[in-house]
Amino acid sequence: MMGRSFRAKISPSDNQAAEDELRREISKDKFTQMEILGQFNLGFIIARLGGDLFIIDQHATDEKYNFEMLQRNTVLQGQRLIQPQSLHLTAANESILMDNMDIFRKNGFEFTIQEDAPCTERVKLVSMPVSKNWTFGKEDIEELIFMLSDAPGVMCRPSRVRQMFASRACRKSVMIGTALNRGEMQQLLTHMGEIEQPWNCPHGRPTMRHLFNLNMLPD
Ligand SMILES: [Zn+2]
Incomplete structure (x- = not known):
């Protein structure tokens, strides 16, 4: 059995632990290596990296990217x-x-x-x-x-x-309820690798969480 890199639960009380794990395990180059599995509930992207599955909030992550670009570039x-x-x-x-x-x-x-x-x-x-x-x-x-x-x-x-x-x-970011094609989802993940702090939206909501490790499934 492989060691588990992600142990935090998806729960507000585990937010800091979850963010620490992500920061430790997901270097910026990892975002482009993720495989998009699909969109869930018109609001979330499901992506795979090795044996690990992740869920990404499409609005929160786009919002963070747009926010950092405004912070960086706006005169x-x-x-x-x-x-x-x-x-x-x-x-x-x-x-x-x-x-x-x-x-x-x-x-x-x-x-x-x-x-x-x-x-x-x-x-x-x-x-x-x-x-x-x-x-x-x-x-x-x-x-x-x-x-x-x-x-x-x-x-x-x-x-x-x-x-x-x-x-x-917030206003310029993709809304929850919007269907995304694979290219659009890929773009959102690529953007996560281009910003300083991809783990929370500007209001503090999480952008991404580990769902589970496929190796933990029973045979
Ligand atoms: Zn928003």
């Missing part, structure tokens, strides 16, 4: 303010902002810098992201500064932008 369009706005940041926060202007720009925030102005008056906001359903403001700038003080130079998004991307990703 938010800023809208010019009628008048540049002082932010009254501390000197330390001004420096963090000035060192990371490109990250702010990708989030739709642009500034003018006046090097010779007194501290707390050096930075003025000139452009801010706009969206029909979301309002952005100084809190988002402060949140970004806080994140960047922890991880300078690392691309990040304010939580409101994350939420906006999560709802956009």
Whole structure:
């Protein structure tokens, strides 16, 4: 009898254990090696890798892919303010902002810098992201500064932008109840191998679970 790599049950209380197993056993290249067995209940893909069968939530996994692509690639369009706005940041926060202007720009925030102005008056906001359903403001700038003080130079998004991307990703992803052909299912699995964290959708729901090992079936 082969050793069992997957022991977690499909149950909310076993979510962390299940995710740990998947992360350990399924390296990114494994997704393209999976064989699609079919679609179940117009919502799930059943796939086989060696003796192991997996079930994949078609909406959750597509949503996670679309979300990560938005996080990675979107440059938010800023809208010019009628008048540049002082932010009254501390000197330390001004420096963090000035060192990371490109990250702010990708989030739709642009500034003018006046090097010779007194501290707390050096930075003025000139452009801010706009969206029909979301309002952005100084809190988002402060949140970004806080994140960047922890991880300078690392691309990040304010939580409101994350939420906006999560709802956009949801709307553009394949819905439960949609019939998929083999190529479409294959594409969803291929995408799982191309993202950082394929195990949960942006709202935290699992994308994939181990069903069972065929070697465990009685002869
Ligand atoms: Zn959704």
